[in-house]
Amino acid sequence: MILDHILSWLIFVPLLAAGIMLFVPKDKAQLFKIIALAATAVELMLSLVLLAGFDKGLEGYGASSLQFAEKMDWISLNIGSFGSLLIQYYVAVDGLNILMVLLTAIVMLIGVISSWSIQKSVKGYFLLYMVLTTSVVGCFVAMDLFLFFLFFEFMLLPMYFLIGIWGGKRREYASMKFYIYTLVGSLFILMVMIGLNLSVVEAPGSMVHTFDIMKMMDPANYLPDALLGFGAATDIRMWAFVFLMIGFAIKLPAVPVHTWLPDAHVEAPTPISVVLAGVLLKIGGYGFYRIAYSIFPEYATDFAWVIGLFGVLAIIYAALVAMAQSDLKKLIAYSSVSHMGFVMLGLASLTIEGNSGAMFQMFSHGVISALLFILVGVIYDRTGNREIGNFSGLASKMPYFSATVLVGFFAALGLPGFSGFIAEFLVLIGAFDAAVNDAVLSTWMAIAGLVGLILGAAYFLWALQRMFFGKFWIKDESWNLPDLDKREWFMILPLAVLAILFGIFPGLLLDYSNETIIGFVEYIQSQSEINVSLISGGN
Amino acid sequence: MNQQGFHSYLTNLIGEFAYLLPELTLIGGSLLVVLFDLIYGRGKQAQIKTILTLFVLAVTAMLVPMMKAEGYYLNEILFQDSTTHSLKYLFLFIAGASLLYPNSKRQSETGEYQFLVLMIVLGGFFLIQVRNLLLFYVALELVSITSYVLISFAFGRKGFEAGIKYLLFGAMSSGLMLYGLSLIYGLTGGLEISQIAEVYIQGYDTTWLNLSLLLFMVGIFFKLSVVPFHIWSPDVYQAGPTSAVALISVLPKIAVLVFFFHFTQSIAVLGYNIFDWKQVLSAIALLSMFVGNLSALRQDNAKRMMAYSSIAHAGTLLIAIVVGSDFAYEAMLFYAVVYGVMNIALFYFIDWMEENDIQNISELAGLGKQFPLWGVAVTIILLSLIGLPPTGGFSAKLLIFSALWEEYIKLDQAYLLWLFALGLLNAALSLFYYLKVPFYLFVKPSVAKLSPQLSIRRSIYLSIAALVVLVAFFKTDWFLGWML
Numbered sequence A: 001m002i003l004d005h006i007l008s009w010l011i012f013v014p015l016l017a018a019g020i021m022l023f024v025p026k027d028k029a030q031l032f033k034i035i036a037l038a039a040t041a042v043e044l045m046l047s048l049v050l051l052a053g054f055d056k057g058l059e060g061y062g063a064s065s066l067q068f069a070e071k072m073d074w075i076s077l078n079i080g081s082f083g084s085l086l087i088q089y090y091v092a093v094d095g096l097n098i099l100m101v102l103l104t105a106i107v108m109l110i111g112v113i114s115s116w117s118i119q120k121s122v123k124g125y126f127l128l129y130m131v132l133t134t135s136v137v138g139c140f141v142a143m144d145l146f147l148f149f150l151f152f153e154f155m156l157l158p159m160y161f162l163i164g165i166w167g168g169k170r171r172e173y174a175s176m177k178f179y180i181y182t183l184v185g186s187l188f189i190l191m192v193m194i195g196l197n198l199s200v201v202e203a204p205g206s207m208v209h210t211f212d213i214m215k216m217m218d219p220a221n222y223l224p225d226a227l228l229g230f231g232a233a234t235d236i237r238m239w240a241f242v243f244l245m246i247g248f249a250i251k252l253p254a255v256p257v258h259t260w261l262p263d264a265h266v267e268a269p270t271p272i273s274v275v276l277a278g279v280l281l282k283i284g285g286y287g288f289y290r291i292a293y294s295i296f297p298e299y300a301t302d303f304a305w306v307i308g309l310f311g312v313l314a315i316i317y318a319a320l321v322a323m324a325q326s327d328l329k330k331l332i333a334y335s336s337v338s339h340m341g342f343v344m345l346g347l348a349s350l351t352i353e354g355n356s357g358a359m360f361q362m363f364s365h366g367v368i369s370a371l372l373f374i375l376v377g378v379i380y381d382r383t384g385n386r387e388i389g390n391f392s393g394l395a396s397k398m399p400y401f402s403a404t405v406l407v408g409f410f411a412a413l414g415l416p417g418f419s420g421f422i423a424e425f426l427v428l429i430g431a432f433d434a435a436v437n438d439a440v441l442s443t444w445m446a447i448a449g450l451v452g453l454i455l456g457a458a459y460f461l462w463a464l465q466r467m468f469f470g471k472f473w474i475k476d477e478s479w480n481l482p483d484l485d486k487r488e489w490f491m492i493l494p495l496a497v498l499a500i501l502f503g504i505f506p507g508l509l510l511d512y513s514n515e516t517i518i519g520f521v522e523y524i525q526s527q528s529e530i531n532v533s534l535i536s537g538g539n
Numbered sequence B: 001m002n003q004q005g006f007h008s009y010l011t012n013l014i015g016e017f018a019y020l021l022p023e024l025t026l027i028g029g030s031l032l033v034v035l036f037d038l039i040y041g042r043g044k045q046a047q048i049k050t051i052l053t054l055f056v057l058a059v060t061a062m063l064v065p066m067m068k069a070e071g072y073y074l075n076e077i078l079f080q081d082s083t084t085h086s087l088k089y090l091f092l093f094i095a096g097a098s099l100l101y102p103n104s105k106r107q108s109e110t111g112e113y114q115f116l117v118l119m120i121v122l123g124g125f126f127l128i129q130v131r132n133l134l135l136f137y138v139a140l141e142l143v144s145i146t147s148y149v150l151i152s153f154a155f156g157r158k159g160f161e162a163g164i165k166y167l168l169f170g171a172m173s174s175g176l177m178l179y180g181l182s183l184i185y186g187l188t189g190g191l192e193i194s195q196i197a198e199v200y201i202q203g204y205d206t207t208w209l210n211l212s213l214l215l216f217m218v219g220i221f222f223k224l225s226v227v228p229f230h231i232w233s234p235d236v237y238q239a240g241p242t243s244a245v246a247l248i249s250v251l252p253k254i255a256v257l258v259f260f261f262h263f264t265q266s267i268a269v270l271g272y273n274i275f276d277w278k279q280v281l282s283a284i285a286l287l288s289m290f291v292g293n294l295s296a297l298r299q300d301n302a303k304r305m306m307a308y309s310s311i312a313h314a315g316t317l318l319i320a321i322v323v324g325s326d327f328a329y330e331a332m333l334f335y336a337v338v339y340g341v342m343n344i345a346l347f348y349f350i351d352w353m354e355e356n357d358i359q360n361i362s363e364l365a366g367l368g369k370q371f372p373l374w375g376v377a378v379t380i381i382l383l384s385l386i387g388l389p390p391t392g393g394f395s396a397k398l399l400i401f402s403a404l405w406e407e408y409i410k411l412d413q414a415y416l417l418w419l420f421a422l423g424l425l426n427a428a429l430s431l432f433y434y435l436k437v438p439f440y441l442f443v444k445p446s447v448a449k450l451s452p453q454l455s456i457r458r459s460i461y462l463s464i465a466a467l468v469v470l471v472a473f474f475k476t477d478w479f480l481g482w483m484l
Helices: A006-022 A029-053 A098-117 A122-141 A145-154 A156-166 A171-199 A234-251 A260-267 A270-295 A298-323 A328-349 A352-383 A399-413 A419-438 A443-468 A486-504 A507-538 B003-040 B046-066 B082-099 B102-108 B111-129 B133-152 B156-188 B193-202 B206-224 B232-239 B242-268 B277-297 B302-323 B326-355 B372-386 B392-411 B414-434 B436-443 B456-474 B476-483
Strands: A067-078 A084-093 A208-210 B071-073 B078-080
Touching: A006 A029, A006 A067, A006 A084, A006 A098, A006 A122, A029 A098, A029 A122, A067 B476, A084 A122, A084 A145, A098 A122, A098 A270, A098 A352, A098 A486, A098 A507, A122 A145, A122 A156, A122 A270, A145 A156, A145 A171, A145 A270, A156 A171, A156 A270, A156 B436, A171 A208, A171 A234, A171 A260, A171 A270, A171 B392, A171 B414, A171 B436, A234 A270, A234 A298, A260 A270, A260 A328, A270 A328, A270 A352, A270 A507, A298 A328, A298 A419, A298 A443, A298 A507, A328 A352, A328 A399, A328 A419, A328 A443, A352 A399, A352 A419, A352 A486, A352 A507, A399 A419, A399 A443, A399 A486, A419 A443, A419 A486, A486 A507, B003 B046, B003 B111, B046 B082, B046 B111, B078 B082, B078 B111, B082 B111, B082 B242, B082 B326, B082 B476, B102 B326, B111 B133, B111 B242, B133 B156, B133 B206, B133 B242, B156 B193, B156 B206, B156 B232, B193 B242, B206 B242, B206 B277, B206 B302, B232 B242, B232 B302, B242 B302, B242 B326, B277 B302, B277 B414, B302 B326, B302 B392, B302 B414, B326 B372, B326 B392, B326 B456, B326 B476, B372 B392, B372 B414, B372 B436, B372 B456, B392 B414, B392 B456, B392 B476, B414 B436, B456 B476
Parallel strands: A084 A208
Antiparallel strands: A067 A084, B071 B078
8 A cells, every 4th residue: 555655655754744843833842853853764664665665677768667656647738729738746766766765765864863963943944854855855756857857946945045044154155056056957957848848749649748758768759840859950959968968967066067066065064965965966967867868868879978078077176176175074075076977987888887886876975975974074063173184183082983984984985895886896897898899988088087086095095194193183172072972873883884785785786776777778779779860860 | 881780880889888897897986985085084094995995896806707708899999808807807816915015004095096006907907908009008008197196105205206207207108109009000090900910911111110010119118117118117116105016016017918919919910021029029038037137136125126026027928929829828828927926925025024114135134033934935935936846937937938949949040049048047047136035034144123023914915825826836727727
């Protein structure tokens, strides 16, 4: 019974919790935390149930390989001569997004625990947090472009307030910058969405215009004279693909549109940084797969080199910038940009290894970056400061904390045995494979990715050495530095365990995405040939 | 025409007057309000006068569905269909809502105020029904002259200055428009808008026709306050009484827009023989959006900001005219309804600001925490003004831009694509200043200089408006079904 609508439950449980919170009096601060904790715990349980019921062996990519699908007509508009417009409530999972749902559930739960120390207007905070959870989950499981867009946009406002009200000194600037950047990105997506809707119908011959992503993947559903169809105006389809890539690249974020991220991270409170790095960035990567590549597969090969280039650019550039940071949180923010570059590189490779790696990287980075931001939060909570230069030899004063930082940094820099290693290793194999066998990428890109790994090791180890080793010294003697408390252990331990667990048994996760990734890569190859022939046939 | 024929013609004509029952009720009702004022003296019974006016509006609303003409009537001067009926409801609603602004007490003490509100509704009723240029002019003047006076109701130097400014600009543009109309009459010998198209068929030189159309459009642009005919609006918005500004920021614009749509439909028949007004309109639409949004960025005064915002919105609405398809008409009407609700609601918020002596957005700092429901409701309205989901503003923009895209596919003209891309970009621009309000409400710490009061009634009204805006997104089909 609950399994039939499990995705809807996943989406709406947090919203329900928000609804309950509305009626709780403001001064019961503890109660809000408990409701939020309960809601996210239910989310985690539901996502585990989802995982258990998920058929890992289902092959292929497309409407037939979707599981737990729920489909319902939502808005149907009759628009005169032009036919009608149908918006559906259509949610489903396959190998591309099931792990993202799990990741969201984990990170959101950890985020709530991390929010325990929030003092300022607790009611507003957790209300927004719950709304954010709903929109993130909704965004990952939506199979209707309109629904996706709705959740995508609806994420912005809670995030804006969460950074803007509970953030640091320059929070106003940072939250506005975040909002503007993402909104510009979503406008690119909106343009293509309108175009696609007017070009795609429910079935050949029908006049019902649809937002169904699965329908958009089949050239037969395109109106013959539509702008994004396969008629004469071929360039438009290419631009639509480029627009989508730009829109999602801003969210990812890729260099050179990444500049909002460091600001947002630095100003955001710890739990919001955790959520931002842990799940929000992944929506950009997921959008590449689900929307840009799936709907416009014929440009996957043409643009592979460019996308790979931007991936490598992000890996190297952000790693170099990270090295120059004096603020520990900013360093981690740039390392996020660098790691998300691997997602682009893996995607561009168009190989099964590369794409599995990219998917795995999204999950692994979600866990590891959440861990890192919590670790930064630990030191920030105690001192209100996180300048690397203000600390030295912390290992002697806070041994447990230092040990966990060691684990976190090693996981982040891709040490074998941690999940990050598997992900980046797979991406690099994919990149080499693509360079050697298909020649869609250049060999130097794979090598540059490898260099990025080394750079990553460099800045993490350097920061480690400066802050934790050597003689104990802190800038302000009055800083009190107790070691980790129970609540902090409660957040750090599960994340660290997950990073190690999936590093040793990557199959636990890869099994879920594998068949879909294979299907996805095959789909891109076969469908792009069909589409190309349709386009050249049209000319 | 023999005597028999003339007799039946006259009988028909008189019979068709029955279709004007709602309008006649408005006239009768407005006289009643003035009489009441005369008998009971000025400044007294303001409450009763408002209730009386609301009663007149309600009676009119009940009469609208009773007397329905489908198509042309009264010698093909007027036209009704289900859309005009829905628009009438909208106008009645807007007028009623503007009367309910608690802070407009001072205006409502003067009997003429309610009378003028009823007159502007009457003008609006005619504007959406006329298909005759002369009557259009008369209706437009009815609306305009009433607006000039309404704006002066703020009293004091500022109010009169704004009223005069408005009057001077308005008179100038009316003059230009009248000149254009005379030329059209001279060229065609007719005043029906459908007759204009016959000029070319009769083989006139189109230079004069172009000139007359251009002059006519200038008048329209002034009423819509689109760039470059917008300079009057910020001053007028700032100085006018809020309830009157709310009314004139919506009602005349929608009415003129609806007429303009039909007008452009009839000249569209002329095709490329006249100047390319679609390109001109596109340029004006883009200019309005950019100038409106960019100027609004720097405003701290809430009413000035809304003036620029309405310039930008008028630009967006012009897109529907450029497109000119049935789909665009529906999109425009939907946009108009949502925009009407949003504007009335936001001015209601501004009315509250003024009641508590707050002029500037920056003075709102921290008040959102004091009045959370109020703050959330206004945030929803603002999101809708930006055009973000899940609000009706988003659906409206989506429909208009979808219509534009469809037209682009059909015509394959590059300027339409520019209009599409730059028009959407403006949504991002507008984000900056609309978001300033929730930013100050919630993000900025309170300065605690003021201790504003908020009545429950206000919270309820604004929440209802916010709810309507949300429903307009989730149930767009209801609204569209109702409009058409």
